[in-house]
Amino acid sequence: MQVNMHQAKTDLSRLVALVEAGEEVTIARNGHPVVRLSLVRKERTQQDAIRELDARIASGPSRSPFTPGPKVPLKKGQLLADLARDREDR
16 A cells, blocks of 8 residues: 555554554655555564473474484494495595
8 A cells, every 4th residue: 555645644543553454555755655664573572482482392392304213223333334435435
């Protein structure tokens, strides 16, 4: 939505409510867009961070791609042989 400067001064409270509801509001001077009204991001408090962490913990463990898989037993010397082979391949 685009409004002119006079209308913005007259209806500022209504325009702010529209922006809070998700509407994009641009203020124009002589028909040319000059500024855009936008929400100010709320600073995240320590209490917010704790709430988010509690919610994550309550939701259970994440499915991280770095979660180790099942342990596979190695034969004696297999690890050293694999490392030596990798070094030769370089």
